Amino acid sequence: MYERRDFLRGGAALGLGGVMMGGVAWSRDASPIRALLPSATHDTLALKVLLDRPPTAAPVLTIDGRPVPATRQDVDGYAWGFVQRGLRGGTAHRLELRDASGRPLRDAWTLKTLPPLDAAPDHFRILFFTCAGGDEGGRPYGYLPLAARRALLDRGLSFSPDLAVANGDHIYWDLWTALKYRRDAATRAATAERYRQVAWIDEDSAFDSDTNRQSLNTVIGRQIAGVYEDRFASVPLVFVTDDHDYFENDNAGPWGYTFPPRPFTFGLQQRTEAMAYPFALGRPDLGDAYRGGTVETVRVGKLLELALFDCRRGWSLGDKGGVLFPEAEAFLVDRLARSTAQQYIHAPSNPFGWTAGKLGEWYADGPSDGSTFANDKSYWQKGWFAQHQRLAAALSGQRTRAAVSISGDMHASAASIITRSGDLDLSANPIHAILPGTIGTGNEGYPSSARGIKPFHPAALTINDTAAMEERNGFSIVDVYPGRIDVQQFRWRPPEPVAAIAGLQPSHRFTIARS
Numbered sequence: 001m002y003e004r005r006d007f008l009r010g011g012a013a014l015g016l017g018g019v020m021m022g023g024v025a026w027s028r029d030a031s032p033i034r035a036l037l038p039s040a041t042h043d044t045l046a047l048k049v050l051l052d053r054p055p056t057a058a059p060v061l062t063i064d065g066r067p068v069p070a071t072r073q074d075v076d077g078y079a080w081g082f083v084q085r086g087l088r089g090g091t092a093h094r095l096e097l098r099d100a101s102g103r104p105l106r107d108a109w110t111l112k113t114l115p116p117l118d119a120a121p122d123h124f125r126i127l128f129f130t131c132a133g134g135d136e137g138g139r140p141y142g143y144l145p146l147a148a149r150r151a152l153l154d155r156g157l158s159f160s161p162d163l164a165v166a167n168g169d170h171i172y173w174d175l176w177t178a179l180k181y182r183r184d185a186a187t188r189a190a191t192a193e194r195y196r197q198v199a200w201i202d203e204d205s206a207f208d209s210d211t212n213r214q215s216l217n218t219v220i221g222r223q224i225a226g227v228y229e230d231r232f233a234s235v236p237l238v239f240v241t242d243d244h245d246y247f248e249n250d251n252a253g254p255w256g257y258t259f260p261p262r263p264f265t266f267g268l269q270q271r272t273e274a275m276a277y278p279f280a281l282g283r284p285d286l287g288d289a290y291r292g293g294t295v296e297t298v299r300v301g302k303l304l305e306l307a308l309f310d311c312r313r314g315w316s317l318g319d320k321g322g323v324l325f326p327e328a329e330a331f332l333v334d335r336l337a338r339s340t341a342q343q344y345i346h347a348p349s350n351p352f353g354w355t356a357g358k359l360g361e362w363y364a365d366g367p368s369d370g371s372t373f374a375n376d377k378s379y380w381q382k383g384w385f386a387q388h389q390r391l392a393a394a395l396s397g398q399r400t401r402a403a404v405s406i407s408g409d410m411h412a413s414a415a416s417i418i419t420r421s422g423d424l425d426l427s428a429n430p431i432h433a434i435l436p437g438t439i440g441t442g443n444e445g446y447p448s449s450a451r452g453i454k455p456f457h458p459a460a461l462t463i464n465d466t467a468a469m470e471e472r473n474g475f476s477i478v479d480v481y482p483g484r485i486d487v488q489q490f491r492w493r494p495p496e497p498v499a500a501i502a503g504l505q506p507s508h509r510f511t512i513a514r515s
């Protein structure tokens with residue numbers, strides 16, 4: 001078998017290049033701050049700060065003039081975290097960030113706590129998108145240029161959302177699946193060459209080796225900090241984890257399954273999360289951090305509850321298997337029954353209602369005969385659809401709320417209504433399944449080019465489209481009211497000019513009425 005050390009020997013003579021100077025390669029110029037990633041609850045504000053260079057002493061954050069303790073998030077000191085609890089809900093707080101000598105690192109700004117739990121807001125706006133990651137420039141995968149990604153996010157932010165949900169694939173830097181198992185030999189070789197030039201992660205050396213640590217810093221800097229910068233400083237963020245965030249694609253073969261993640265790739269995800277994910281402030285206790293790290297909740301007073309969940313880490317096999325840990329599934333089902341929120345939205349990393357014929361989906365559907373992509377669907381597990389059915393039944397079973405799922409992963413925009421799933425009749429409260437739009441996907445990354453097929457509806461579903469599926473970049477603005485949810489979808493794709501994004505208008509608008 002072709003081992004990773006063979007790749008390392010081949011690339012060692014080339015060196016890691018000037019891109020690694022200083023241990024990290026940020027994309028933004030002229031600021032010591034490379035990214036600000038905030039999060040919020042009704043009584044807490046939190047902030048991750050990524051710096052251009054490690055400081056000699058911790059940066060100082062104040063909220064309403066009071067200093068907040070700093071916690072270093074990485075070995076080298078590029079990433080710092082701040083968490084302040086006990087704040088007043090629904091209030092705009094003033095934040096200032098300075099270096100240890102008192103010099104401002106940027107202008108002061110405001111960040112608002114979410115409404116108190118007993119409040120009854122009449123409106124809350126959320127920006128949803130997926131797949132913002134990907135290294136800029138060069139083959140073999142050709143992700144969308146950073147300027148276009150930033151423009152899409154800026155257009156989304158121009159609508160003044162109260163919260164933003166980035167659903168999965170913040171990082172694309174697959175290891176075994178990109179270097180050993182997927183695609184053709186020439187593409188794998190091109191990927192290895194690209195990795196040598198930018199950031200080589202060596203699984204045969206110590207996890208915390210200088211090479212691995214600096215390479216991970218570079219990937220984080222180019223794919224997360226380079227996209228977000230500080231544009232979300234006043235908008236709380238939630239990150240959901242998906243397959244590529246574990247540095248692999250969801251595949252299987254005679255060599256085994258890529259999920260659940262092996263210790264090395266899980267460590268990469270955890271280190272990335274510590275450095276460059278917004279703090280997860282709403283994780284339930286599911287018995288341990290490994291399981292609990294796959295679910296996050298957001299509560300917006302009496303108006304809304306969001307449940308966001310990772311469908312990769314909990315993979316298990318067999319008819320009783322699932323993509324979610326049993327504890328995660330039980331929590332999600334229980335919250336649908338117990339929550340008193342007027343509206344409830346599921347945000348899974350793996351989409352309801354759609355398939356691209358790949359392995360790690362809820363559905364059994366494989367690629368068509370004309371697919372140019374290697375088919376590993378024979379490794380799909382019946383238990384995954386059985387788990388889908390239990391979640392679908394619970395989601396549709398809400399009798400006073402609409403059933404809504406706004407997912408990640410799929411490189412497309414769409415909205416559909418599911419009235420039947422297998423033997424489940426969902427027509428009394430059908431599931432509204434929304435693909436919110438992808439930020440970072442380049443032309444070569446859409447299912448129709450990468451896999452040879454466009455996304456399609458699984459055979460087990462009776463489903464009708466509200467907004468036709470298109471393989472285009474974009475995002476969704478979701479306005480939540482006590483009696484309805486209004487959705488606007490925004491779509492764009494090259495060769496349309498990047499300048500047009502600033503004035504992008506909704507391609508589709510629709511309303512989901514509360515039951």
